[in-house]
Amino acid sequence: MAELTLLEAVNLALHHEMDRDPNVIVLGEDIGDNGGVFRATVGLKEKYGCKRVIDTPLAEALIGGVTVGMASQGLRPVAEFQFQGFVFPAMEHLACHAARMRNRTRGRLTCPAVFRAPFGGGIHAPEHHSESVEALFAHTPGISVVIPSSPKRAYGLLLAAIRSNDPVMFFEPKRIYRTVKSEVEDNGEALPLNICYALRKGRDITLVTWGACVVESLQAATELSRLGIELEVIDAATVKPLDMATIYKSLEKTGRLLVVHEASQTCGIGAEILARTAEHAMCLLKAPPKRVTGMDTVMPYYRNEDYFMIQEEDITIAAKELMEGWK
Structure with missing residues (x-):
C-alpha cells in the first residue's frame, strides 16, 4: 500500500475513475499539458487523450456552463477551478442550473458533475487565491459540499463524488496538499458523502x-x-x-x-x-x-x-x- 500526499490521492482517484468509466471527463485551465496549477491532473492527458482531458480557455463561466451541459447529456465531468476564489464567474451555472437540474426536469435529467477547487490560505498567495467560502455553496439547495482532510478520505470521497448523480463541490485544502501523508490503497472503495x-x-x-x-x-x-x-x-x-x-x-x-x-x-x-x-x-x-x-x-x-x-x-x-x- 503506497503512502501518498493528499494531492497524489486526488490524482489516484481521478485515474481510477477514468479507467473504470469512459464517461468521466476532466476539464479545466492548464489541466492537460501542465497537469494543473498544483499538478493534481498529472499524467491524465498522456493516458486518456485530449478528448477526455480538456484544456479550457481562462474562462470560469465557460467551464461551469460546459460542465453542466456535459453532465446533462450523460457524461460525468470533473471540472477544476484553479482556486476557489475563481469560482464566482461560474456561480450562475452552479446555482441556477447544476443545482436545479433534477428539480427543474422533475428527475428526467440530473447533473452528475464534480467541481474541484483548491481552497484556503496559508501559502502566501495573492488576492482571490485564498478564499474559504464553502458556506456559499452549502447554502445552495441541490449541491453537496465535500472537504477532505487526509489522503485516504480525499481518495474515497472523490470516488463517491464522481459517482454521485447530483453536483458536488469538492474543495481541497491546498495548505496540506503535500504536507499530510498516509497510506492509500487503490481499491476503488468510495466513502459515504454524508458522515463525519x-x-x-x-x-x-x-x-x-x-x-x-x-x-x-x-x-x-x-x-x-x-x-x-x-x-x-x-x-x-x-x-x-x-x-x-x-x-x-x-x-x-x-x-x-x-x-x-x-x-x-x-x-x-x-x-x-x-x-x-x-x-x-x-x-x-x-x-x-x-x-x-x-x-x-x-x-x-x-x-x-x-x-x-x-x-x-x-x-x-x-x-x-x-x-x-x-x-
Whole structure:
C-alpha cells in the first residue's frame, strides 16, 4: 500500500475513475499539458487523450456552463477551478442550473458533475487565491459540499463524488496538499458523502472541524491532553449534508462543543452547527458552545496572513475557556 500526499490521492482517484468509466471527463485551465496549477491532473492527458482531458480557455463561466451541459447529456465531468476564489464567474451555472437540474426536469435529467477547487490560505498567495467560502455553496439547495482532510478520505470521497448523480463541490485544502501523508490503497472503495469521522476520542470537549484546520485541531488536542483536557476531534468531511447525528452522539459524552474553521465567522458552517445543536441537543450541553474562526475580513496579503490564520494556540485558549467555570 503506497503512502501518498493528499494531492497524489486526488490524482489516484481521478485515474481510477477514468479507467473504470469512459464517461468521466476532466476539464479545466492548464489541466492537460501542465497537469494543473498544483499538478493534481498529472499524467491524465498522456493516458486518456485530449478528448477526455480538456484544456479550457481562462474562462470560469465557460467551464461551469460546459460542465453542466456535459453532465446533462450523460457524461460525468470533473471540472477544476484553479482556486476557489475563481469560482464566482461560474456561480450562475452552479446555482441556477447544476443545482436545479433534477428539480427543474422533475428527475428526467440530473447533473452528475464534480467541481474541484483548491481552497484556503496559508501559502502566501495573492488576492482571490485564498478564499474559504464553502458556506456559499452549502447554502445552495441541490449541491453537496465535500472537504477532505487526509489522503485516504480525499481518495474515497472523490470516488463517491464522481459517482454521485447530483453536483458536488469538492474543495481541497491546498495548505496540506503535500504536507499530510498516509497510506492509500487503490481499491476503488468510495466513502459515504454524508458522515463525519471521529479522529480522536475524548471525554471533555467535542471539537468539530474540517479541511486544513484538522491539523491544528489535532495538535491542540495533544497539547491539552497533557493538561488533563481530552478533546474528541471530529472531521466533518462533508459540510453539506451535515452529519449532526455523529456530533450529537459525541456531545452525549462531552457536553461541550467547539467548532473550528478557517472561513469567516458570520454565517459560516460553524454557525449552522451551533444553531442545530441549540435546536435539537441543547439539553446535552454543559456550557455555551464556542467557535474559533477566521475574521470577517478579506484574507490579507502574505505579510499579515498569519494574523488571519487559525493557530494551535487559538484552539487551546478556546478549549480552556470552555472548561473553566463550567465544570
